[in-house]
Amino acid sequence: MAEPAKNQAVDRTRIFYVPERARVMTTRQEPSATFVELGFEDGRPLNHHPGQFVQVSVFGYGEAPISVCSSPTRPESFALCVQSMGNVSRAIADLTPGDWVGIRGPYGRGCFPIDRMKNKDVLLIAGGIGMAPLRGLIQFICDNRDDYGRFMVVYGAKTPSDILFREETEQWTENPDLDFYRTVDEPDDEWEGRTGVVTEPLKEIDIDPENTIAAACGPPVMFRFIAMDLLKKKLPEERIYFSLERRFKCGIGKCGHCQLNDLYVCQDGPVFRYADLLKRTEAGEVWAPEKDQDTA
Ligand SMILES: Cc1cc2nc3c(=O)[nH]c(=O)nc-3n(C[C@H](O)[C@H](O)[C@H](O)COP(=O)(O)OP(=O)(O)OC[C@H]3O[C@@H](n4cnc5c(N)ncnc54)[C@H](O)[C@@H]3O)c2cc1C
Ligand code: FES
Structure with missing residues (x-):
């Protein structure tokens, strides 16, 4: 998949609709879903909370919300697990290592209550x-x-x-x-x-x-x-x-x-x-x- 142009000079804290590029590091096919591990270009972590989702865009196909299925305690990459339902999820399932996707997020203010769960x-x-x-x-x-x-x-x-x-x-x-x-x-x-x-x-x-x-x-x-x-x-x-x-x-x-x-x-x-x-x-x-x- 061709590498998209960089969005330089874009302030992503203000322009929420602009995705950030992330590279596919590994993929794994399971019988009913595909597991995709991603990393940002500059190596920074996603900084998500368990329960948040990202908006994933596959260039030429569209965008879909997908939950982050990895933990922020393992910050070297972040992972998605996708079932093929339509255009975008099928395109995510077809990704191969080295491909690029766009990521907006992590989003969702309501996450799993990891602090409230402490000692419980x-x-x-x-x-x-x-x-x-x-x-x-x-x-x-x-x-x-x-x-x-x-x-x-x-x-x-x-x-x-x-x-x-x-x-x-x-x-x-x-x-x-x-x-x-x-x-x-x-x-x-x-x-x-x-x-x-x-x-x-x-x-x-x-x-x-x-x-x-x-x-x-x-x-x-x-x-x-x-x-x-x-x-x-x-x-x-x-x-x-x-x-x-x-x-x-x-x-x-x-x-x-x-x-x-x-x-x-x-x-x-x-x-x-x-x-x-x-x-x-x-x-x-x-x-x-x-x-x-x-x-x-
Ligand atoms: C917060 C959130 C987290 C999600 N996390 C995951 C995830 O981790 N893995 C994953 O595989 N999917 C997840 N989904 C579902 C995924 O976003 C949808 O299946 C999405 O529509 C796929 O896009 P598409 O273009 O492939 O399919 P589309 O063409 O948009 O849809 C394909 C079929 O799925 C139906 N559909 C689409 N969205 C939904 C929905 N939200 N609920 C019920 N039916 C729907 C449509 O009516 C259509 O029949 C999540 C959705 C939300 C809202
Ligand atoms: S998806 Fe647009 S308001 Fe929630």
Whole structure:
């Protein structure tokens, strides 16, 4: 892919729409997603918080919001995990080392509450591609393990070949510092692990509701059942966080495409405290799949 012209003399702190060039360092194809590791030209870190996203542009194809799936504690590069859905995500999946992309961000003021989680037990629930943003948080907590209490992660994928970060999730299963539960909805002949939806292992886990913070990311339909299970465990709404997805355009609170009542998911989120969402929306709106809309 040809190297684009440099945007010299552009003040990126004021002109939010101007992407910065980043080079593809490595790529890895997993059965259901592509993993891309990127670095800025000048070697500076992305300086993101777990839960933030970047707007990725592939020249000639367009731009899409993608969660950063690596931890800021590993600043030499940053990583994305992308499922091919349309033009831009397919173009990202086709990138090869040495290619250039444009990056705006990191964006999102609502991130995972890494400070509030300190000295607390942490329970994370990931469904499908929702593992991408949570993987950055898992790495972050593993890299600062002494700052956090008991650490539990539940991950559900549709089939064994849909499991993201296969090798890494196998290592997490062996990690004594992490209670990791991995389940698939539809097993194949070789699968020897758990079977069932993501809320099945969640039901088995005993938590201390006074001392636990939970965060979940995945398809909206999953949130409803997770919220019900966590509330049954007496975890208050103030300590439950959901990472929401909406159709984004600008990513910075200007265009209104991602609006959920008076919230801009891109700017106020994408991670929200459940209690705050309930104050401003009907519960159903939080987990209703977004209606297809004209994104022009
Ligand atoms: C904060 C945020 C973080 C994201 N992180 C990731 C990530 O880490 N990895 C990843 O693979 N994808 C992620 N996505 C989703 C990704 O941005 C969309 O799939 C994007 O539209 C891909 O662009 P495209 O041009 O390839 O597909 P498009 O042509 O835009 O869309 C392809 C299909 O996906 C549907 N679609 C597009 N966006 C969404 C959405 N937000 N919710 C539901 N359906 C949608 C469209 O209706 C269409 O049917 C994220 C989205 C948001 C808002
Ligand atoms: S995507 Fe434009 S306001 Fe959120």
